[in-house]
Amino acid sequence: MNRTPSPITDTAPAATASEQRLGHGLKQRHLSMIALGGVIGAGLFVGSAAGIAAAGPSIVLAYALSGVLVMLVMRMLGEMSAANPASGSFSVHADRSIGPWAGFAAGWTFWTLLCVGVAAEAIGAAGIMTNWFPGTPSWMWVAVFMAVFCGTNLAAVKNFGEFEFWFAALKVGAISLFLILGVLAIFGVLPGTHAVGAANLTGAGGFLPKGANGLVVGLLASVFAYGGLETVTIAAAESENPVKSVGQAVRTAMWRIALFYVGSMLVIVTLIPWNDGSLTKHGPYVAVLDHIGVPGAGQLMNVVILVALLSAMNANIYGSSRMAYSLVARGQGPRLLGRLNGGVPRLAVLASSGFGFLAVLFSYWWPTTVFAWLLNIVGAAVLVVWAFIAVAQLRMRRRLEREAPEKLVVRMWAFPYLTWVALLGIGAVLVLMARQPDTRVQLYFTGGATVVLAAVGYARQLAAKRR
Numbered sequence: 001m002n003r004t005p006s007p008i009t010d011t012a013p014a015a016t017a018s019e020q021r022l023g024h025g026l027k028q029r030h031l032s033m034i035a036l037g038g039v040i041g042a043g044l045f046v047g048s049a050a051g052i053a054a055a056g057p058s059i060v061l062a063y064a065l066s067g068v069l070v071m072l073v074m075r076m077l078g079e080m081s082a083a084n085p086a087s088g089s090f091s092v093h094a095d096r097s098i099g100p101w102a103g104f105a106a107g108w109t110f111w112t113l114l115c116v117g118v119a120a121e122a123i124g125a126a127g128i129m130t131n132w133f134p135g136t137p138s139w140m141w142v143a144v145f146m147a148v149f150c151g152t153n154l155a156a157v158k159n160f161g162e163f164e165f166w167f168a169a170l171k172v173g174a175i176s177l178f179l180i181l182g183v184l185a186i187f188g189v190l191p192g193t194h195a196v197g198a199a200n201l202t203g204a205g206g207f208l209p210k211g212a213n214g215l216v217v218g219l220l221a222s223v224f225a226y227g228g229l230e231t232v233t234i235a236a237a238e239s240e241n242p243v244k245s246v247g248q249a250v251r252t253a254m255w256r257i258a259l260f261y262v263g264s265m266l267v268i269v270t271l272i273p274w275n276d277g278s279l280t281k282h283g284p285y286v287a288v289l290d291h292i293g294v295p296g297a298g299q300l301m302n303v304v305i306l307v308a309l310l311s312a313m314n315a316n317i318y319g320s321s322r323m324a325y326s327l328v329a330r331g332q333g334p335r336l337l338g339r340l341n342g343g344v345p346r347l348a349v350l351a352s353s354g355f356g357f358l359a360v361l362f363s364y365w366w367p368t369t370v371f372a373w374l375l376n377i378v379g380a381a382v383l384v385v386w387a388f389i390a391v392a393q394l395r396m397r398r399r400l401e402r403e404a405p406e407k408l409v410v411r412m413w414a415f416p417y418l419t420w421v422a423l424l425g426i427g428a429v430l431v432l433m434a435r436q437p438d439t440r441v442q443l444y445f446t447g448g449a450t451v452v453l454a455a456v457g458y459a460r461q462l463a464a465k466r467r
Contacts, residue, residue, distance in 0.1 A: 002178040012273075022033055022087055022322075022340070022344075024157075024238055024343075025156050025158035025238065026157055026160075026236075026240070027161065027239070028239070028240065028244070028245060028248075029165065030158075030164065030165050030239070031236060031245040031249060032245075032248065033164070033165045034164045034168055034235055040171040040172065040175055040306060040308065041122065041224035041228055042181065042309045042311055043226075043227070044225055044261060044264065045283065045304065045305045046305060047224075048225065048264075049283055049284050051217075051221035051222055051225075052265070052268065052269065053213050053274075053279065053407055054214050054218045054221065055208075055219075055221075056205060056208065056209035056215045056274040057200070057207045057209070057274055058208045058214065060269060061215065062221070062222045063222045063261045063262050063281050064220055065219060065222075067224075067226070067261055069425045069426070070253075071257060071447065072392065072412075072413075072418055072419075072421065072422040073386045074250055074253045075413060075418075076393035077089070077090055077093075077230060077233055077250070077389050078251075078410045079251030079411060079412050080093040080190070080389075080393055081236060081408040082409050083396075083400055083404070083409070084096075085242035085246065086326065086328045087237040087238065087239055087322040087325060087328075088103070088107060088324075088327065088330070089105055089230060089234045089326050090110075090233070090328060090385060090388060091103045091104075091107030091110065091323060091326060091378075092330070092388075093389070094388045096396070097391075097399075098388070099229055099458075100330070100394060100460070100461045100464070101458040102454070102457070102458070102463075104327070104332045104454075105330065105384075105388070105450060105453040106385055106388040107134040107327045107332065108231070108453050109325070109371040109385060109449070109450060109453060110319075110381070111320050111323045111324055112378055112381065112449075113227075113385075114316040114317075114319050114352070115320050115356045115359060116375065116377075117312065117316045118317055118320070118352075118356030119356050119360045119363060119371075121272055121312045121316070122356065122360055123309075123359075123363055123420040124140035124305075124309050125141065125142075125306055125309040125351070126138040126410075128138075128302055128305065128306045129141040129306075131302075132302075134377050139360075142357075145310065146353060146356065146357050147311075149313050149314045150353040152312070153321060153344075153349045153353070154285040154346050156342060156343065156344065157238050157343065157344060160314065162352060164311060164314060164315060164318075167307055167308075167310065168215075168302070168311065171304065171307060171308055173322075178264070178265060178289070179259070179263055179264065179448040180283060181294065182267035182268075182271060182288060186267065188214055188306070191235050191293075192292075192293050196276075200271065200272065200273050204273050204275055216432050216435075219429070220429065222261075223383075224382060224383075225261070226257075226261075226382075227382040228312065228315065229253075230250045230319075233320075234319050235318070235319075235322075236249065237322075238322075243409055246410065247409055249336055251410070268284045268288055271288055271292070272284075272287055278290065282298060283301065283305075291445055316356075317349065317352055317353055321348040321351075321352045322345070323350060324337050324348040324352060325337060325340075325345035328348070337351055359374055367452050375442075376446070377445045377449045378443050378446065379443070379446050380430065380433060380439075380443050380446035380447070381446055381449075383426055384446060384450050387426050390423045390426065393412060394416060395414055430443065
């Protein structure tokens with residue numbers, strides 16, 4: 001199903017001609033903060049409660065293991081994106097290294113993932129607003145948020161960059177303050193606190209209170225909390241210096257993941273027993289802040305969660321529109337979406353926003369059928385994307401070393417061994433999903449959708465070859 005690769009210095013003609021007209025309004029400060037804040041998502045603030053309930057203190061190990069996998073994937077993606085920056089990111093790399101069918105499948109899978117993500121985030125943000133303003137309809141807030149961020153992305157790309165810069169700054173500031181207060185409380189430095197030691201890590205059933213099965217459930221929860229980091233390589237293509245931007249974002253990925261994710265989980269389960277009811281009732285971050293006596297912790301974290309949701313909406317509309325545009329530029333989608341106005345693919349923005357808004361309506365009209373079906377389709381989509389990244393990097397690295405070694409400004413560690421380790425890790429997560437009843441259905445839906453997209457992409461590839 002593979003095509004004969006073109007020389008690494010060549011790009012798909014349509015993509016090259018079109019993507020050069022995209023704006024380059026993102027500054028280095030935008031990319032740096034997007035990379036920093038992009039790792040702090042609503043999944044961390046909201047979804048971590050389920051992981052802690054399933055794994056107990058071993059959630060720290062779960063986030064560390066999945067974090068290693070994500071770091072390997074981002075390093076591979078960074079190597080390819082620094083060598084060949086493109087708004088289609090891994091879809092373009094899969095197209096050039098594996099074949100057009102792979103670029104088609106990876107690209108449209110990711111597009112669907114981001115659009116459904118927009119819907120989920122809009123619904124979550126509207127829920128917070130209706131709690132603050134009782135009596136207001138949820139659909140009104142969804143419409144307001146969709147209009148604001150669709151409008152933001154219809155304007156010059158620097159507007160998207162500014163929104164994400166300040167959103168990311170707020171998230172980074174909030175999580176940093178949380179970590180500082182948490183560490184001080186652990187050592188009993190804060191007024192009204194005492195040093196807790198390791199009592200909560202080893203008590204109430206020990207470090208693995210629910211055994212290996214609990215760790216597996218926590219691991220699966222933590223893997224999907226990392227989704228969305230790939231968007232920074234898409235945005236880098238519209239920055240002033242794409243190669244430098246990608247390189248810096250990837251090189252700092254390790255400490256960002258270790259600090260924000262693993263560090264947060266360690267602070268939470270050290271300060272509060274993992275089976276404390278407040279963790280699931282109020283959320284782990286609110287529970288910790290209440291525990292150490294921070295006034296108004298609940299409302300404070302609601303503001304942070306709202307910012308995280310709106311940031312994700314903004315980034316997902318941006319990422320999905322650029323992915324759609326890149327696919328169209330390579331002849332793998334409706335040509336209409338490939339039109340540019342002022343360096344912005346505005347019809348692609350409208351299409352991506354429209355699909356997201358339609359998904360919101362599905363959640364109201366058919367919450368247990370159509371919307372549940374959409375959520376299941378994208379349930380394991382990030383793993384599909386990571387698998388395409390790993391296979392593409394295996395193939396592209398050899399070609400880069402042979403044809404353009406000067407482009408290897410970011411190198412995958414211990415190639416090819418760690419690339420194979422990452423592939424094995426992705427496969428292991430898929431096997432674990434198949435063994436869990438709650439995730440097995442998602443795996444089947446995502447797998448079926450991926451097979452269909454790959455088959456359509458391959459049929460288009462054969463048709464193009466005949467022409």
